[in-house]
Amino acid sequence: MSLLSVEGLGKSFDGLRVLRDVSFAVQPGQRHVIIGPNGAGKTTVFKCIIGLLSADSGSITVDGRDVTGLPAHARVSLGMACTFQKTSLFWRLTVEENLHLALLARKPYRFRLWRPLPWHADLRREARELLEEWGLWSRRDHRVGELSYGEQRMLEIVLALASGPRILLLDEPTSGMSPAETARAASLIRELPRSVALLIIEHDMDVVFSVAEHITVLHHGEVFLSGPPERVRGDERVREIYFSGGARPHA
Ligand SMILES: Nc1ncnc2c1ncn2[C@@H]1O[C@H](COP(=O)(O)OP(=O)(O)OP(=O)(O)O)[C@@H](O)[C@H]1O
Structure with missing residues (x-):
């Protein structure tokens, strides 16, 4: 059974559809990376999963348990932890x-x-x-x-790990880091114990391909492709999406 399952997620803001029928699953211990150009809906998916936003349609299950209607704190007690691009430290x-x-x-x-x-x-x-x-x-x-x-970003990850999660969601964990910090963070993320599954939003393709076992590509709020890294790397359409979609230069 999947650890996390996202089924048919839909979300609109002021009538603008940001997510359409988004479905993917994260297996126990899996390193799963979500990529996609700016504005593709990645952070919105994260917020729906963790319970900071309520989805308009679809469902989210953890270990087969439907958590779609649960508040964020209840999801944390089921083993979810997350970090976002904006730090939330004291x-x-x-x-x-x-x-x-x-x-x-x-x-x-x-x-x-x-x-x-x-x-x-x-x-x-x-x-x-x-x-x-x-x-x-x-x-x-x-x-x-x-x-x-x-x-600060590293400390955020440490604090998220402190809750002993079974699934850790990291929103652009290396953004704003120096190249040396990025390399160190990527290697630490790779070495995290398999008791923790990872769902990561990342733009830095070196980090993506050094960490990912499975990649879900979001484009205009839809899942464009979900599969092993080799399949994503070799897909010409993914390159086109990135280079026509305003992705960051190193992506
Ligand atoms: N609270 C909100 N109200 C209105 N529109 C929003 C809100 N949050 C996100 N959006 C819009 O939803 C779309 C998807 O945003 P989201 O932040 O999920 O994209 P993203 O893929 O994470 O982008 P990035 O890579 O730039 O972080 C964007 O067009 C954004 O402007």
Whole structure:
């Protein structure tokens, strides 16, 4: 059974149809990338999946359970996590404090707040491991506002991982990163455990083809093609869509 299934999704804004009959599925542990020119509807699909927008038609199921009518927080508790292009970090808190908050929101920590100091040695250890892994340990005492944009994006991914998701949705995880940060982020994303399925919107084709096991191409709000990377790479029509559709130069 698919972990995430999107069936016949439709969405309009002020009468303008932005998504039409969008269907695709993400398998457990799969690295699934959504590509498409600017304005194709990628972020709108994400928002419908996570519950920040309600779809006009169609359904979204997780493990066969229909979540279409559920609010975002209920979907998170079913194992979804996401990052968006705009960061949503606590600017005045440090890197480590941001991560502690994210970890505290998660079971089993949530129910152990009464523990005296030194508290949550396991939480601190987990935070350290995550920050080391993502190259942010040396920045732990810095306020988020002092980080580079690329570091902030990395921290967003770390915070999303802290909720222990089964499916992680990343909206352009490498946008705004330097080439070195992009390469590092792509390699870390590739190394994420298979217990987490990934659904990623990405424009950087080097990242797309280094991460993707399955690619869904959106164009004018419709699924143009969904298949393995080799099929997408070899499809002349996909190239045409990209080069006529206002995609970014490196795409
Ligand atoms: N809240 C909204 N109200 C009205 N129109 C919207 C809204 N959100 C998105 N749109 C429109 O829907 C279309 C799809 O937008 P969306 O952000 O989903 O595209 P995208 O593929 O993610 O683009 P990009 O690659 O530029 O991020 C665009 O024409 C956009 O202007």
